[in-house]
Amino acid sequence: MSSLEWAECQLAEIELLTSMFPTREELEITDQLALAELRDFVEGSGSADSPPPSRPQFLIKQKLDTSDVILSCAYPSEYPSVLPEITVRCSDLSRAQQTQLHADLNTFLLENCQGEVCVLSAVDWVKENLQLFINKSVSAAATPKKETASPQSEKVFSRLWIYSHHIYNKTKRKNILEWSKELGLSGFSMPGKPGIVCVEGPQSACEEFWSRVKVLTWKKIMIRHREDIPLDRSGEDSRTVESIDSLRKFTGFEEAMFDPHGNRGNHMDLGQLYHFLNEKGCCDVFQIYFGIEGK
Template sequence: MDNHGEDDAAGTDIKEMLGLQLSEFEMLQSMFPNDGEFCLDDQTAIGSIQTFLNGKLKYEYLHSRLGFTVHISPGNCKTTIELVCQLPHEYPAVPPVVFTRAPNMNRNSHSQLNEALHEYIIGLDRGELCLYSVIEWLQENLEKFETDESHEKEGDVLSKLEKMKLEEDSVFTRLWIYSHHIYSKFKRRDIIDWASELKLTGFSLPGKPGVVCVEGYSRSVDDYWHRLRRLNWKKLVVKEKEGQDIGDGNIEKYRKFEGFEEKVFDVRGGKGREYHMDLGKLYEFLDLHDCGHIFQMYFGVEGKSNS
């Protein structure tokens, strides 16, 4: 995947974009007035953005962005979904970051829904507010992604869902991801927050290049990758995918990392906002976690310790 969204929007009038975002936010909030229908991620974000628009805050100190979740329950569907929206400051000059959560939808149907939603969004004109259209599309199309299970007896559906969950949660997966660079404070936050939400362990390495490792149950890892690749990247690829059927074994025995954290190793400055990490210390960290062989896969050379 080779998206340049962040770089392509370099000449965007951020104040104009954020002003448009606030107007769309107010419209959507009025459309979903009931408790629990519309949930703002960060209650201080609106105030911070408004302060910036009023000229009382420099852009470099604007650390908030608009993010919210809309609960959608089309009348003709038995499935309820959550539409998660996270808006880059450059939106609508660049696409919004959106994905759905659908705990009652099976894995394949949910994946197909997210793929179709993504295709719909990339087909829309840039520069136009589109979240109302996205919600409308979901309301009109969600029924297509419901399976026959929705029309069976409740007991049969539960047994199938339980069986499906057992099958999906019996596979342990570790994903090694390479990015040309990771600088954006928002991407760095998403990388950590999504791993925490999905109960994944691993680490991320910002800078140039960027490295992300996540491990956990297969479905959660796939969900994480789906979200991550929807962000704007110059280059983002999976270098290695490790999988193991663990049956009903304790997943903690298969993890190489405790928790998920961002790692920083002796930062060295480069051109502009570029910075690089000490790769020798990265190798030491990988080797410590029995992953030293991964270094050559990323960088084409054998890793060497600094000591």
């Protein structure tokens, strides 16, 4: 599909949603400028050389039984050739159940709606399945947990090196910062193209971070490299048990920018990235990411 065809599909779906959810209490367009730019582009009064720079974003608000639920939606420029970014918010869901709901919703959309507009399908799916997740959440809360994590995972320090085709979205960048802080992880994230995230800390916390991040809508994301270090290595020699903090290479978690450049400022200076990694004692991972030795 061309940029114009993508834009036509997006505008048609928004107009359909507006007719189905006519009040602001049901549908709220959170970026009116982006919608105006999209309409100008489709109607030919905007620039024909490139698609509109902004992305339409909107909220669909529903009351399901006794639960209030909000679907926060954003269109990537290539939608519907790629899935939209949809986040479901509901105070009756635990964070773990919310993560699982997003994973199941994305699986459903990938299997049934790839290449087609799908926001209405997402709304219908949430209507049909939300109560199941709420029931699971209530049941899990009522059952006392004997342990919060696998005993084995608490004896392992992990460092995950995550690679993404790109990290542009402000919400994703905010989530990465907030989740790493919530889980007590150190490391850094480098937005732009490509996007890089490193998290380090208890293995269980690293796995929880990865489970949340990977279910977001990405063009491509993977764990490029991981390091798992047993904390209790006293069986190997007479050294004392190592602590989580003694193995960290980073202090806290930060978003790192390295001389952004390019048309949209989305490319970083990889030479500066290499020096940053070298200062942290992690320069070997540069070749793992990019297949070349850093300088």
